[in-house]
Amino acid sequence: MKDSFFRSMTWLHTWVGLLTCWIIYVIFFAGTVSFFRDEINLWNQPAIHNVQAQTDRVAAQRMQIVKGFDYLSHHGAGSNSWRVTLPEQRIPYLVYGYAKPKEPGQRRSQFVNTQLNPITMQELPPFVDTKGGNFFYRLHYQLYYLDAITGRWVVCFASFFMLLAIISGVVIHKRIFKDMFSFRRNKGGRSWLDAHNLSSVLALPFHLMITYTGIITLIFMLFPYPALTxxxxxxxxxxxxxxxxxxxxxxxxxxxxxxxxxTILDQVYTKWPDADIRSVRVSEPNMAASTVTVLVDPGKALRDQTPRLLFSGATGELVDQSADELTNSKALYESLNSMHTGRFATPLLRWLYVLGGIAGCVMIATGCIMWAKRIRERSKGKASLGLQLVEGLNLATIMGLPLATCAFFIANRLLSPTLSGRDDKEVTAFFLAWLVAGVIALIKRDKLQWRVMAAINALACLSVPVVNALTTNGNIVSYLMHKQWALFIFDALFLLFSILFLVQTEKLRTATKAKCSPSSSRSNTSKGQKA
Structure with a gap:
């Protein structure tokens, strides 16, 4: 411990932040992207780009379910599981699916899905094999290339460190309200500190909420002992x-x-007249033991578990249902889970979640860079191995993740639709691009490498909408003309980030040029002579 409480908290804030900052950055980055998981899934499937959202979506659900059961009774005869997944506000297509018999060694049955346009009820072209937004969702809470449980433990420990860093940061912050409005440009280390403070303080409630609720989502894995006993x-x-x-x-x-x-739908609408049905699932169809589960959208309620009704498929009897009123402890747990996932969020609130996530990424990135700059200034140019490692990880993580994300989406467009294991190839492209960033960081870690990476990222971000326009029937202009807002915003965001990376490239070029200019050298020499 240090000689005062303030210094002890400063030491704690520095080291709990530094030791896990790169993992936390990955978690925040992937989590922020995951708030648009459905929109990413839409972009990754060109077959559904022209499917329009239904204006009478809820009113058409009964007809879609009835036709789905007719379809499955013919195509899924002999299957032990049927599923009708209805369109949602962010998922415009209809799915009829049935399970194939399990192969030896298979843990779960593979589903045969048929996607349809819910307006015309015509079958859509085959979907491509893609991880889509689910890749970033899984990366967010269990990382990748690790056993799922191991990955979740790593994420939990990193989240505990993040929570400690936030709390200790609040304790040591003497001017927390003043720093909400303070940013001094071109002041070296002071500018980095201001950026760190600004991104921390402005979104402080979000940072606390998202970190704490993230731990709560895995609380039963962390503390199973009451249940075990x-x-x-x-x-x-x-x-x-x-x-x-x-x-x-x-x-x-x-x-x-x-x-x-x-007969079953009549009971559902009697109980919930305004029900917005998400899906209908049948277990053991055409057997005396068959059950029909109807899952309903919880709407804007702070509830993570989907309300459901369970019926006997043979008799129509209501066998079980989810509780209308939750106990206090369960309501608290459901609310905290729902606050973390943001599934209840309206479009505006979802954007606020994304902006909070971006602020978190900025907070983590500026903290990493600020520590490295301070240590380099103190070392007077003689960088230790530890400092070189930190600087390399900073460059590889902060600049590598955007590059890897672009590679993921470019691979989605360039890989053959019939390629075996296509979805895994997209993930491979992501990590190969990240590896390239790591190699660049390994070679050198000065401003030149940051400028090179910024230029590469600018080109990569620009390539996403360009490659999309060249390989599909749509582009950013057509999306705007046809009011396909999700697709338009997707391409527009990559163009925006391309411009931002170009601006960063120019700023780093100017800074490098000013540092290496003869006038700067003469000024430093004269200062040395005066001293």
Whole structure:
């Protein structure tokens, strides 16, 4: 410990931040991108770019479900699972799916999905194999190329460090309100400190909320011990107790014709007249033990678990349902989970989530860079191995992730639609591009390399909408003309980031030129002579 509480907190803030800042940056970056997971999935599937959102989406749901059951009764006969997934506000297409029989060694059945235009009810062209926004979602909370549980533990420990860094940062911040409006340009280390303070303070409630609720989402993995000591079968028994509707089984034997789905839908709309149905799932269709689960959109409620009704497929009896009123503890847990995922968010609130995530990335990046600059100034040009490592990781992480993201989307357009393992190839492109950034950082870590990476990122960001225009029937102009706002904003954001990276390239070029100019050298020499 240091000789005062303030210095102890400063030391804690510095080191808990530095030790995990690069992992935290990856988590924040991927999490921010994940708020547009559905829009990324849309962009990654050119087959649905021209599918228009239904104006009467909820009113058409009964017809779509009935037709889905007719389709599945013919195409999915003999399957043990059916699924009708209805269009949503951000997902414009309709899906009818059934499970194929499990192959030996398979953990889960593979689904055969048919995607349809919900307005024309015509089958859409085959989808390409892509990870889409789900890649960034998984990367956010369990990283990649690690066992899922190991990745989640790493993310949790990093999140604990992040929470400590935020709390200690608040403690040592003497001018927290004044710094909300302070930014001094071209002041060297002071400018970096102001940028760090500004991005921290302006979005402080968001940083605290998103970090704390992130830990809460994995709380049962972190602290399973109460459930392990209370229930004979551990966590499984706990979850069965908390969500009994997930554990209902029908023990009836033999085959039995299913009731018309309209009979079940009548009960759903009687209970919830304004129900916005997300999906209908059938287990063991045309068997006496068949069950029909209807999942309903929770709307703007702070509730992460989807409300559901469970019926017997043979008799139409309501077997179980999710609770209308949650207990206080469950309501708190559901609210915290929902606040983290932001699934309830309107478009405006989703953008505020994204802006908060960007502020978090800026806060982490400026903290990393500021520490390295301070240590380099103190070392008077003699960089230790530790400093070189920090500077290399800064460059590879901060500038490498945007490059890798561009590579991911460019690969989505350039890879053949029929390529085996196409989705994994997209991920490979992501990490190969990140590796290139790491190699560049390994060679050298001065302003020249930052300028090179900024220029590469500018070109990469520009390439995304250009490659999209060359390989599909749409482009940023056509998206604007046809009011395809999700696709237009996607391309426009990459053009915006391309411009920002170009501006950064020019600023770094000017700074490097000024540092190396003869007048600067003469000024430094005269200062030395006067001293």
């Amino acid at each position: 209370t229930y004979d079968n551990g966590m499984r028994g706990f979850f069965n107790d908390v969500t009994p509707s997930n554990n209902v089984t029908n023990k009836a034997q033999g085959s039995a014709a299913m009731l018309p789905i309209n």
